[in-house]
Amino acid sequence: EIVLTQSPATLSLSPGERATLSCRASQSVSSYLGWYQQKPGQAPRLLIYEASNRATGIPARFSGSGSGTDFTLTISSLEPEDFAVYYCQQRSNWPLTFGGGTKVEIK
Amino acid sequence: QVQLQQSGPGLVKPSQTLSLTCAISGDSVSSNSVAWNWIRQSPSRGLEWLGRTYYRSKWYNDYAVSVKSRITINPDTSNNQFSLQLNSVTPEDTAVYYCARGIFGGLNWFAPWGQGTLVTVSS
Numbered sequence: 001e002i003v004l005t006q007s008p009a010t011l012s013l014s015p016g017e018r019a020t021l022s023c024r025a026s027q028s029v030s031s032y033l034g035w036y037q038q039k040p041g042q043a044p045r046l047l048i049y050e051a052s053n054r055a056t057g058i059p060a061r062f063s064g065s066g067s068g069t070d071f072t073l074t075i076s077s078l079e080p081e082d083f084a085v086y087y088c089q090q091r092s093n094w095p096l097t098f099g100g101g102t103k104v105e106i107k
Numbered sequence: 108q109v110q111l112q113q114s115g116p117g118l119v120k121p122s123q124t125l126s127l128t129c130a131i132s133g134d135s136v137s138s139n140s141v142a143w144n145w146i147r148q149s150p151s152r153g154l155e156w157l158g159r160t161y162y163r164s165k166w167y168n169d170y171a172v173s174v175k176s177r178i179t180i181n182p183d184t185s186n187n188q189f190s191l192q193l194n195s196v197t198p199e200d201t202a203v204y205y206c207a208r209g210i211f212g213g214l215n216w217f218a219p220w221g222q223g224t225l226v227t228v229s230s
């Protein structure tokens with residue numbers, strides 16, 4: 001099973017700042033990595049798939065990069081609605097697995 | 108716009124069967140370009156994919172090894188929905204259960220998701 005490790009666990013930032021979230025895979029997942037956003041009491045929402053493709057309706061301030069084992073989700077300028085928990089997910093190998101999440105909180 | 112609406116009990120007794128339904132609007136359970144999934148989330152296990160059903164001239168199912176002996180996912184074409192049954196539940200099966208559509212590469216990206224159902228396993 002591929003283990004996805006996200007860091008940091010919590011990121012404290014102010015609106016307007018840049019957020020950089022990391023996801024590291026225990027073995028190569030090529031570019032088969034995605035990112036989700038989850039707000040309290042809501043289901044996750046797909047942001048990025050195949051490492052760098054934005055899903056439908058996702059603002060351009062969200063971008064993904066990386067390949068192999070190291071991936072990054074960048075939020076170029078945090079909006080108030082971006083404070084949430086972010087999860088990465090791989091589809092390279094079965095079983096599909098998710099990371100433990102990074103919480104982006106208001107500083 | 109695709110929407111998924113979940114229904115089912117929030118409390119199940121140990122050793123009994125957990126049953127949930129996911130009603131689909133804006134898409135078809137019989138679509139040959141998507142898959143229909145169940146995923147759960149708990150503090151101890153995080154997000155865990157459980158299984159899926161999909162149609163490619165016939166129906167297929169894939170299940171996570173961790174629940175394979177206890178899980179059944181069935182399509183219901185008459186009502187455009189699909190269901191989850193998880194047998195012999197224990198308190199470890201307590202979680203928020205989500206249905207989700209699988210799309211894009213390998214049909215393994217999930218969008219959208221249902222609203223979630225908190226299922227507690229307790230006597």
